[in-house]
Amino acid sequence: MKILEQLLMAFRNKKNKKKKKLEGLQALKSVCGRNIKVYNALLGILLLNGPSSLISFEECIRKAKAYETGNRQQAAIWYRLAAQRALFEGNREEVERCLRKCEELTSEKQLILTVLEKAVAKAQEYYKKVPRA
Numbered sequence: 001m002k003i004l005e006q007l008l009m010a011f012r013n014k015k016n017k018k019k020k021k022l023e024g025l026q027a028l029k030s031v032c033g034r035n036i037k038v039y040n041a042l043l044g045i046l047l048l049n050g051p052s053s054l055i056s057f058e059e060c061i062r063k064a065k066a067y068e069t070g071n072r073q074q075a076a077i078w079y080r081l082a083a084q085r086a087l088f089e090g091n092r093e094e095v096e097r098c099l100r101k102c103e104e105l106t107s108e109k110q111l112i113l114t115v116l117e118k119a120v121a122k123a124q125e126y127y128k129k130v131p132r133a
Contacts, residue, residue: 024048024130031126041112041119042126047084050127057085057094064101076105088127092120 028046032039064078079098086094099110112119 027130028126031122031129035118038115038118038122041115042123045080045084045087045112046123046126047088051085051088057082057089060085072105076102079105087120087123090120090124092116095120
């Protein structure tokens with residue numbers, strides 16, 4: 001019986017996560033309105049439930065710098081995480097700095113940089129509208 005209860009609880013948790021993600025996407029669409037470019041840019045980087053409190057912006061930067069000389073892909077991942085935290089905090093300059101570093105390390109263009117001012121403003125509006133998980 002205990003296994004059945006665990007399976008049922010796991011199913012409910014998965015269903016709740018899907019529901020929260022869908023609600024987050026709908027809220028993002030509502031915040032962005034008809035600005036599809038900003039919506040698509042944020043869709044690729046916005047943390048729908050806000051960042052976890054487990055790691056700070058500073059720690060992300062420290063780890064990114066540590067990987068820069070060896071594993072550039074890992075460094076880019078840490079810079080992206082730092083950019084997500086900066087976006088949550090509304091720090092446009094740090095978002096830009098971290099994503100430019102990602103571009104440099106991976107040669108992949110970051111869509112959000114083309115609409116950065118609007119994207120940061122919309123992200124702040126989104127985070128005010130949607131409660132954190």
